[in-house]
Amino acid sequence: MSQADDVTYTDADLVALLRAGDEEAISHLVEQWSPTMLRLARSFVASPQSAEDVVQEAWLGMLSGLARFEGRSSLRTWTFTILVNRARTRSAREARTVPQPPLATRDEPGAYDWFPGPGGEAARTWSSIDVASRWDTAPESAVLSGEALCQLGQAVSALPARQRQVVTMRDIAGMSADEVCATLRVSAANQRVLLHRARSALRTALAGYYRG
Numbered sequence: 001m002s003q004a005d006d007v008t009y010t011d012a013d014l015v016a017l018l019r020a021g022d023e024e025a026i027s028h029l030v031e032q033w034s035p036t037m038l039r040l041a042r043s044f045v046a047s048p049q050s051a052e053d054v055v056q057e058a059w060l061g062m063l064s065g066l067a068r069f070e071g072r073s074s075l076r077t078w079t080f081t082i083l084v085n086r087a088r089t090r091s092a093r094e095a096r097t098v099p100q101p102p103l104a105t106r107d108e109p110g111a112y113d114w115f116p117g118p119g120g121e122a123a124r125t126w127s128s129i130d131v132a133s134r135w136d137t138a139p140e141s142a143v144l145s146g147e148a149l150c151q152l153g154q155a156v157s158a159l160p161a162r163q164r165q166v167v168t169m170r171d172i173a174g175m176s177a178d179e180v181c182a183t184l185r186v187s188a189a190n191q192r193v194l195l196h197r198a199r200s201a202l203r204t205a206l207a208g209y210y211r212g
Helices: 011-019 023-042 048-064 075-097 139-158 161-172 177-184 188-211
Strands: none
Touching: 011 023, 011 075, 023 048, 023 075, 023 161, 048 075, 075 177, 139 161, 139 188, 161 177, 161 188, 177 188
């Protein structure tokens, strides 16, 4: 990790670095995976704070469990599986102890949660590492691109939880179908149906935005 940024590390390399306590390797993975982990956790739990707690628990679980990692799945799949398990446990606990507020409407502030970026500003990205999307550098186009991404973020947040989980992992995190099936414990056919429905809903939302 301390070498050039374009060096490609295998899972074995990463695991070795993490087991050796390489702080730069840990920091790199946290920076790269955490934004998507937050979005995924948010689809299980009741609040952004709970999602942040789940992500912290997942990272601690991953790092403390590295000695048991046998490489039967990718490091990312294994980490996201830990995240989903922690999120499910947290969600079940919250359902037993926390009264659920009424669902927000589209016109209410906070109706959709789109995780803030550095400094608290609304995130405007569509990638697994939260780097700005380079749609266009012209000022007018940049404004429109930001609006479109905001609309897209709102549409993702409005999806049913399982569809949101699948499309977040496939199209935001760039995970494979096999990784999603393994992490969420769904069949390949179910994964395809959920992804198709989520993408259709997002296309519809964007089409309405552009027509408007």
